[in-house]
Amino acid sequence: MLIDIHAHVCDTVSSINNGQPMRSAKWGLARRGNEYIPFFPPSFENSNSPVEMLIAHMDLYGIDKAVLMANPYYGYTNEYFLESIRKYPGRLKGVALVDLLKGKEAAAELEEIYRTTPLFGFKVESESTFQCGREKNMADEDLLPVWDVIDRYSQPCFLHLFTERDIDELFRLVSMFPRITFVLCHMGADACFGPGAKEGSFARLKELVRTNPRVYFDTSTVPVYFDEEYPFPSSAAIIKDAYRTVGAEKLMWSSDYPGMLNHATFPELINLVTRHTDIPEKDLALIMGGNAERLFFSDAWGQGI
C-alpha cells in the first residue's frame, strides 16, 4: 500500500504571495504582480493541477491513495477537492481550508465544512496563511476558536512551519488542544532547514514527535533545502535520523506533488525513502502507507456525508 499524504491539485492558482496577487499563467508559470515565476513543471500547460493528472501519475507509479493538501499558496480549493474526491471515491481525501485570520467566522465556516462535507483536517503554511496579517501568530487569542473546532472534531492539522516563533506556537497549540493530531510537513520545513533556521530546531521537533503520540512528520520536500541531486544524501540522512529518533510509526511518506516534480521524478521521491535510508522493509510499509491508511483512510476522519 503506497499512500501520498501531501499532493496538491487545483483548477487554478489564485492567491496572494509577497503581498501581491498570484494566479495561473501558462506553461507552469504563475503571474505574481508584474512578474512570472516558475510554479508547476513547464509541462503543466495551463499552470493548474488537474486531479486527472494526479490520478494518472498515481496509476503510473503505483500510488494507491492520496491526501489532497490545501494551502493558501495555491488558493482556496475546498470546492475543487470535493469535486475530485467524488470523482475518485476511496482513493482521495481532501483537507479543508478556511482563512485562519478570520477567527470566529472561520471557526463557524470550518465547523460547517466538517458537519456537511467529506473534507477533513486543516492546513497552516504560516508564510501564506499570514500574508494579510504579518503580525499575527497561530495561537493568538482571537484565532483560538478555529483551533477549538479542529479539537472538538478531533481533526488533524498539517503545519508548514517557517520560523522559531512558529515552533513555539506549535508547542502552545499541542498543550492547549489534546485532541488535535499535528502533522509537521516537510520534516519541520523552513523552521528547521531554511536560511534562518536555528540550530537545535529539528532536535526540538524530533523530541516533540518522539514523546507526543499525536505529532507526526511528513517526509516530503526536504531536497529543496539542499543544493543536491538525487539521491539527495542530506535529505536521506535527515529522514534516517528522524526514523531512529521517533520511529517508523511517526513518519509518513509524501511527494508534495506537483511542485516537487521540478526537483525530482516521482520514482526518485519514492526511492529517496525506500532505497536510500536503510530502513527495514516492515517499517517502510508503515512509512509508505500503513500509518496513513490507519490515520486518514480507515476511521471516521473525512467520512462526512
Ligand SMILES: [Zn+2]
Ligand atoms: Zn505542499
